Amino acid sequence: MFAKLAGKAFKHSLWIYHCNSGACNGCDIEILNVLTPFYDVERFGMKLVGSPRHADVMLISGAVTRPTLPLVKKAYEAMPEPKLVFAVGSCGVGGGCWFDTYNVTGGASKAVPVDYYIPGCPPRPEAIIYGVALALGLVEKQASPIEMKQVEFPIDVYERNKAWEERNVIYKLLDD
Amino acid sequence: MVLKPGVVTLPYPFEPRPVPETFRGQPHWDHNKCIGCGGCAAHCSARTIFIRDVCQEVRVLLYDSSRCTYCGRCADVCPEDAIVMSNEFEMATEATEDLTERLELFMLTCQRCGRCFDMEVSNQLDKLGPHGFRYDNLEHRIVTNRFADQHDPDALKETETYERPSKVED
Numbered sequence: 001m002f003a004k005l006a007g008k009a010f011k012h013s014l015w016i017y018h019c020n021s022g023a024c025n026g027c028d029i030e031i032l033n034v035l036t037p038f039y040d041v042e043r044f045g046m047k048l049v050g051s052p053r054h055a056d057v058m059l060i061s062g063a064v065t066r067p068t069l070p071l072v073k074k075a076y077e078a079m080p081e082p083k084l085v086f087a088v089g090s091c092g093v094g095g096g097c098w099f100d101t102y103n104v105t106g107g108a109s110k111a112v113p114v115d116y117y118i119p120g121c122p123p124r125p126e127a128i129i130y131g132v133a134l135a136l137g138l139v140e141k142q143a144s145p146i147e148m149k150q151v152e153f154p155i156d157v158y159e160r161n162k163a164w165e166e167r168n169v170i171y172k173l174l175d176d
Numbered sequence: 177m178v179l180k181p182g183v184v185t186l187p188y189p190f191e192p193r194p195v196p197e198t199f200r201g202q203p204h205w206d207h208n209k210c211i212g213c214g215g216c217a218a219h220c221s222a223r224t225i226f227i228r229d230v231c232q233e234v235r236v237l238l239y240d241s242s243r244c245t246y247c248g249r250c251a252d253v254c255p256e257d258a259i260v261m262s263n264e265f266e267m268a269t270e271a272t273e274d275l276t277e278r279l280e281l282f283m284l285t286c287q288r289c290g291r292c293f294d295m296e297v298s299n300q301l302d303k304l305g306p307h308g309f310r311y312d313n314l315e316h317r318i319v320t321n322r323f324a325d326q327h328d329p330d331a332l333k334e335t336e337t338y339e340r341p342s343k344v345e346d
């Protein structure tokens with residue numbers, strides 16, 4: 001749904017507001033790295049803006065700390081519709097190591113509705129480009145939940161039951 | 177004056193970009209090698225790995241990479257080398273459920289009495305509870321699945337009166 005919406009609404013340019021809500025600056029450096037000529041997201045028309053009122057996209061880095069929680073909400077409300085929110089880095093996605101500490105709300109999704117998650121500590125600049133390209137519909141999603149089971153029982157149940165019966169013969173003899 | 181003009185920009189999203197050799201990406205479990213010792217769960221700094229015994233012989237390992245810092249500690253402590261830090265970094269999703277990995281492992285029981293293997297009440301992780309070690313359990317865990325259109329304001333209100341979680345009483 002958001003890929004469609006993003007494809008229509010954000011076809012020509014995305015103006016990005018970069019919101020640091022208590023990050024260690026690792027993610028911030030990678031976000032700025034994305035704007036350098038080497039990675040150059042300006043070929044997609046992206047640009048950092050200083051005010052959330054000009055922005056289409058908010059990149060939240062950092063587990064939202066308690067002092068920054070009202071400010072993050074205020075910045076989110078100041079953005080004009082339609083808006084996209086990206087949580088960048090493991091702190092923004094799920095709170096990082098500080099997910100349950102006293103001064104942290106535990107991830108950007110606890111403060112504002114988040115549309116896309118970019119995990120990594122910090123995410124590679126390519127991972128951030130990939131996340132934004134995913135929102136624009138340029139690439140396909142690769143992540144999917146993995147479920148694995150040990151289908152074969154390590155010990156043969158039949159053999160084990162047989163051994164169990166053989167071992168109990170002595171008790172049967174004693175009963176008699 | 178430029179002697180060798182050229183383009184430095186990577187054509188990244190359209191062409192793959194290899195990672196350096198020492199890169200640590202998404203960890204992957206080998207369910208054939210895993211013995212279910214729970215060493216990774218005990219050492220995980222962000223507590224992203226949950227272990228729960230659903231019955232006497234089946235143990236569930238759930239890995240939630242949403243807050244994983246990719247420190248590689250789990251791969252270091254694994255005695256069977258069942259965890260491999262892959263070089264996947266293109267993990268951006270719309271839902272955090274895509275970042276989970278779930279293993280169901282068969283556990284051996286005592287051949288004499290048939291049980292002997294500690295159930296979850298006397299689990300080693302539970303014994304650490306009185307010492308302040310807490311972990312999420314599968315039953316009470318709320319999977320943070322908040323799309324923008326599914327966002328409920330009630331969950332948001334909970335954060336306003338956020339308190340430090342108290343120590344678990346035994």
